Amino acid sequence: MKNRDRIIRYYQGTDNGELAARLIDLADSTAKGRPYAVSEFVSPGAVQIGETIQAHVPSLVLKTFGGYEGAERVKLAFVSADYDGPVDFGIIACRLSWDDRYRLLGHRDVLGSLMSLGVGRERFGDIIMQDAGAVLLADTKLVPYLQQNFTKIAMVSIAIEEMPLWDIAPRQEKVKEIKTTVASLRLDA
Structure with a gap:
C-alpha cells in the first residue's frame, strides 16, 4: 500500500x-x-x-x-472484491451461568475475571448481561482455554456452555427523552 x-x-x-x-x-x-x-x-x-x-x-x-x-x-x-464466498469471522457465543442468590454479578465482574486470567481484550467481544448469567462473544480458539480455566467470577462458581449466535437478541438502543425550557434557540445562549 x-x-x-x-x-x-x-x-x-x-x-x-x-x-x-x-x-x-x-x-x-x-x-x-x-x-x-x-x-x-x-x-x-x-x-x-x-x-x-x-x-x-x-x-x-x-x-x-x-x-x-x-x-x-x-x-x-x-x-x-471478486470473492463471493462466506467469511469465517471465528466468533462463538458462550453462555455463562451462575447461581445468582449468592451474589449479583455485573459486567465489571465478568470483565475483571477474564482479564485476570491473562486473556487480552482483543480475544473477546461483547459481554451481554442477562438475569442469571451472561453471554460472552469470544474467538473460537479461546473457548477450550475458557472451559478449562474460567471457573469462577468473584468467588462464585460458573458454568460455560456454547450457544448458537442466532439465539442472541439484537441490541436495544436506550433512548432517554429530556424535556426542558430554554431561554433562546441560539447555540451560544
Whole structure:
C-alpha cells in the first residue's frame, strides 16, 4: 500500500498507530491474493481506521461482524472484491451461568475475571448481561482455554456452555427523552 506511512502517522496522533499498522498488514495480505483476512476484536473507533484503509485499496471490501446485530466490539474482515464466498469471522457465543442468590454479578465482574486470567481484550467481544448469567462473544480458539480455566467470577462458581449466535437478541438502543425550557434557540445562549 503506497499510503501506508501516511495512514499510520495520522492515527498515531490518536494512539492507534499500531492498530492501523496491523490492519494495513491484513489488507495487504488480502490484496496479494488471499480471499479474506480477519482481524481480532476491535473497539468501535477502529472501524473508522478500517474504512480509511479500504478507501485506499479499491479492490477490497470491508465487512464487520461482532456475533449479533448491533454489537459494539466487532471483528473486521478485508475481503477481495471478486470473492463471493462466506467469511469465517471465528466468533462463538458462550453462555455463562451462575447461581445468582449468592451474589449479583455485573459486567465489571465478568470483565475483571477474564482479564485476570491473562486473556487480552482483543480475544473477546461483547459481554451481554442477562438475569442469571451472561453471554460472552469470544474467538473460537479461546473457548477450550475458557472451559478449562474460567471457573469462577468473584468467588462464585460458573458454568460455560456454547450457544448458537442466532439465539442472541439484537441490541436495544436506550433512548432517554429530556424535556426542558430554554431561554433562546441560539447555540451560544
